[in-house]
Amino acid sequence: MIAFKKGIFLLITIIVLSAFFACNEKKESNVVYKKPAPEKIDATFDWIKDDSHFVSPNYQTVLYNYYNQKLQQKNYILAAKTLEAAAWNTANYTSFDKRLFQTITTFTEKYKDEVPESNMLFANMYFGDYYTDKGNLKKAIQYYTKNTQIEVVDYKTCYTKADSYRTIAWCNHLLGNLNEALKDELKSLEYFKKTDNIGATAGVYVGLAEVYQSSKEYDKAEDFLNKAIKTYSKDRKKNLGSIFICLFNKINLYDRSMDYSKRNPLIDSVYVAFKKSKLNEPSIKVSVNIYYSTLKLDEDKLAEAKVVLDDLKPNVLFLNSTIIDQEYRVALAALESKQNKGIKDPKPILKSIKELKANQNFTRVRDLYAVLYNDAINRKDYESSMLYKDSMYEATDSLGSKEMANIVAQLDKKYQTKVKEQQIALQKKTILNKNTTIALLIFGLIGFILLSVALTLIRKQKILKREKQNTQLYTKQLLEKTEEERKRIASDLHDSVSHELLSLKNSFEQKSEITDKKIDTIINDIRIISRNLHPIMFDKIGLKTSIEQLVERAQSVNNFMVTAEIDYNNSLQTSDELQVYRIIQETLSNIIKHANAVAAKITITETSELLNIEIKDNGTGFNVAEKLSGNSAFGLHNIIERARAINGESKIVSDKNGTIITIEIKKSK
Template identity: 55%
Template sequence: MFVNNKISIGLLMALISVIFLGSCQQYKDQSIIYKKDHSQQFDSITTWLEEPNNYHQENYQTTFYKYYNQKIREKNYKDAAKAMEFVSLNNSGFFYFDQLFLETLTSFATLYKDKVAPINSTFVYTYLGDYYYDKGDFTKAIENYRQITLLEATDYLSYYRIGDSYRTISTCYFWMGNQKLALENNFKALEYISKTDNISALLGIHLNSSNIYMGSNDADNAIRSINAALKYAVLNRKVNQTNVFICLFNKINIYDHTKQFDKMYPLIDSTYRAFKQSGLNDTSIKVSLASYHNVKLLDEGKFEDAKLVLDEIRPEIIALDSKIANLEYDVMLATYEIKVNRGIKDTQFIENMIPGFLEKRNFSKARDFYATLLNDAIAKKNFEKALDYRTDFEMMKDSIGKEEMVNKVVELNAQYQTEKKEQQIAFQQKSLINKNTTIALLFSALIVFVLLVLAVILRQKQRKLKVEKAHAQMYTKQLLEKTEEERKRIASDLHDSVSHELLSLKNSMEQKSSQTDQKIDSIINDIRSISRNLHPIMFDKVGLKATINQLVERAQTTNGFMVTAEIDYQATLSTSVELQIYRIIQEALSNIIKYAEAVAAKISITEDRNSIYIEIKDNGKGFDVNEVLNNSNSFGLHNIIERSRVIGGSAKIYSDKKGTIITVEIKKI
């Protein structure tokens, strides 16, 4: 299959422009910085002019001119500019460059452009760039697109328009044969567009990369780029299915240029069939896919079917009114005529196109045209002409090779410089990492040192608090012991001295009476009661259990309510600790008698291997434990809690309307 059977990607590059000049689609990504503002509202006419589907309405152009002229008369230049911007985008998108609109736009640029913000007048340069691009004057196209790149990038719109301009400049350099500048500007475009959420623009940039790599015969990177573009197209297919077919067309083109026909033909069939079934009404895509379908039919010898395809797309080509599309169709028709042995009717027309391509250094396009002429000469058995065309064809191949070699050398040098810089950066990063590691280690060591110091200080404070607590507990214990000793002495004096003296007085009185005896007996009983309360008589001899039983018996006799005691205790504690237990029970029982209004109470003492458990409960009216403990008059309850703590135990108090339970747990030492 000769080169002339390969459909040039010129039409494709024009199709890519549609993507960028169409509506911006959104793609959510965590790396996005600027997002398109959808809150901006326009009046009904401007909104109608913006919609591409309305472009083919009969009143589209007249509606625009009427609205535009009205806004100019009102000196509302901002609305006039916005309407002209939308119409210029649609004109470029459908390759419609009429003289009236060009004159209107030029007039606006001269008279009113400076009356709106720079970002709102960039469409002037975009349209002029597209106009010269369509005419094949890439130098003037670049001059206009370059004006947009001078904007300051501050928001979504500026980033998008600068990126789109770099992308179009890249395309121009591609057609001028300068693949190095094409790739550089495409990378610039990606740098700016990556700051936005415009998925269509990102897709177009990867498409552009694919074509540039193909211009350098780098098929591997071309396929990678087209696959990246296809991913974006698939992600956004519900919004714009056309992009999927643009990517597939590019992939077919790559397979064609790399002679991978085993992959190309199946992809042509599936893509052409899918487009037919999609119901899309996109003339540009239809013509492009039909062109490749026609090539396949010619290679298979299906000349009648191929002629039907040519007849079918001819009206579409005329409607497009595009110089590039017309050239593509002429090459297709010439290829058909060669295949059916009719030969090219007007070889001079094709020859006349070649100098223009050479002037623009578009060697690949010139090569394809020479290949077409070569095949025609061979078919007509005009071998002298065939030899000339073959010589010119090889010269174009050499020119492409030289151009690619120059670009490759520049590219390799750029890669070398890049790698050199990367090595320097890597070294600096390594040094920085080492410094950061050292700083981190020092900082970590400092933190560890500070933590150790804090730990030592905290431990010393805890030890000091523990010692102070132990001293306080010992002091309280000694105070209670001294108090008990003093009580014991006073109780002994009352019992042994005062009580004995009263008894002697009673026996020595000469004049006795029953009333006097009763009075003295009452005094003696009171003194004995006071003595027992101060210190239980015989406690040291009879022990805790017997003393508590005596306390219970006196409480029942004196106060007239039922108290029981269940004591399972084997005298494992010291006498001083037992005495404090007795005081706890005595205090609890006293509180029940004074405040609880209880009918019954129960005292329990049990023990296990590690602890002694004491429980005093009653069926009284109960009280609010927190409220009473916070009261300054709750000496009795605090006395129970403090005594428990002094002997190494802990007290808990629970109370409700059904009664009160006091539990004390004492650890055995």
């Protein structure tokens, strides 16, 4: 009872919201063709055209008497309009009979040249609708396609072209060509929006919802159904039947998405609302009541389900529709399965399945297999139930592709005998095992190749890294040995040669000013050479003081200004500090000799991980790449290699405003 109340509330909410949106919706601004006023011919024609009279017992008699009368009068245009009115009503009620089919066929063959082409467009639509109902969807598409080739010149041609695309979309949907169905629906919408027929536009929204439902995009499907209801509600009184169709489609959507918490209350509320509406539309009644009977079966209320289905029988017979007849047959079979623990005669269902497969209507094939599956479960025939379940899934898969028709045909043969089914299953398993084995071998081979390549690359990287480390170590050892040798030579020059020259100077008995000056000059030169070879007291006074002395000498000897900002806390080894000193010494030497600079600045800063050195000048600059590739860049290469030897990286930037050399040295951990 609670579910029923929720359903009623949901239905009322939908209709109220739809009415609200309808009141606030602006009219389409791109309308080109407006629907002409209804053509008033005579009372009998108007009665035939009114679709509410289609269910009258004397409709057929009035129709054919009037039609034959117009033929006798040779009023072929009005005869064509009479058949067109009957064709539209037939399509609306999904009620097709052979007499009207034959009448339209005969008229088309004899009199189509007697009437304008626009008055014969209905024939292609009718034949397409007829073959759609009979399940021959490919033939139906051929007729609909003829009307997509017409030139749009007025409301009727625009509407006909749009409606043709819409029906082609429905056929493609049933065939499982969902992409084509979506394209056709959008083409239909393009033409319908050029008219002021909001009901037709809403019909396209319903079609789009069905396509998205089949694609299992249920949220999009529900959005389009809500949009259709909102559009129909702009003229609720006129479109009440269409609103019920949308609600039925919503029930179907919740059924397909297995959202039974929404489906069951909506079935209840729509069933009650339809009864209260007093709508006399058999096709809608059949669709709504069949779902209601299904709900009663789920609730094990078999007596109520039987009453509903018995009440539908006259409507099913009246409509004479293949599709509706199949739906009714499925509902009866489900009831029989519950009542008698087995369908009395499954042959009609199997026959329908065969016909539907031939026409690639896999949607209904799936539904019929579902009935047989449930029946087999109820009878505890589990072997048959598995066969039906497999067939049901195969039909579901076939919805997405035309090519699945051949697979479905093979499945028919597969299920003819149990032995053949086992053979095919074994073959499939064998093929799957072989494919799995092949795939594993291929993936294994690919994996082995990739692993081999990866190991080779890792090995090469290790070798390159080792070679780089060895080269760096060799360079560092070479520089250290060179410094040791320079230190020895400097010491010899300072301690031995300078001392001997000083003794020689003091031993002269006759001293002259010229002799003293020459000896002093030689001693000073030797001291400079010694200092350049190895900074005096470097090991004792450290890097910072040595650089400050170097800067002071550079300024006193040369007409050149050098400043130094040094923030250093003796974090490097003495051998590495000496290389830093040599780098700065080499850089200052290059600036003095080649840069034409008047000033330079040395900056040393450090962090917990790095020592940063920057030396910049205001000289004329040079092309770094060109210089390094030339034969006169020994000084620059000396700087780069010394930095690399102590785990540092050098960067040289130079332009017309000067040169900046930066060195970043990673501290040892």
